[in-house]
Amino acid sequence: MRGAGKDTTGRDLLYRYYGQLELLDLRFPIDENHVRISFVWYDAFSKKSISQYSLAYEKASVIFNIAATLSSIAAGLDRSDSDGLKRAFHSLQASAGMFMYINDNFLHAPSTDLNRDTVKLLSSIMLAQAQECVCQYQIRDGKTGKTVAKLANQASIQFGSVLEGISDLCSQGIFDRVWLNMCQVCLSLSLSNDR
16 A cells, blocks of 8 residues: 555555455454554545544545546546546546445545545535546647637636635635646636636
C-alpha cells in the first residue's frame, strides 16, 4: 500500500489490497471488541493521522486512494488524441463512481476527506472533467454548432455547481484556494466553448 504510485501499477496494487480486505472481512471480525487491528491513515487535506479498529474504515480509505489514483491517471494522459481522451473519460467516470460509493456506503467518516460533502464534491469534480473530455472529443472529431454548444454548456453548469461547493470548503479551510482557481479556469474554458 505505501509504495503504490499514481499510475496503473499503483491502481492495480490498491485493487489487489482491497480484494484481500474483502477476504479478511469474511473470515475475521475486525473491530474494537474482537480482532483488534489499528488502521492508520492520514487525511488527504488536513494531513492529520486517524486510526480506527474498523475494517470498513480501511476499505473506505483504500477506495478513496483508488479514486484519487484514477484521477491522477486521467490527468497524466495525452488528451491530444482520441484514445487519450477516451481513457481519461473512463478514468474520471470510474473515479467519480468510487467517490460516490464511499458516500453511499460508509457513514460517519472520522476524517474530512471521507466526509459525505467532501466525497460528493470530489465526485462532482470528476464528472465535470469527464464532461469536458466529451466536449473536447467532439471538437477534436470536427463537430461544431449545437452539439458542441450543448456539451460545453453542460460542462459549464457542472463546473459552476462545483465552484459553489469548493467555495464553501475553501472558506472552511478544507480545500486550498488553488482548487477554486482551477475550477474557475475550467468554467471559463467551458463557457468559451459554449459560444
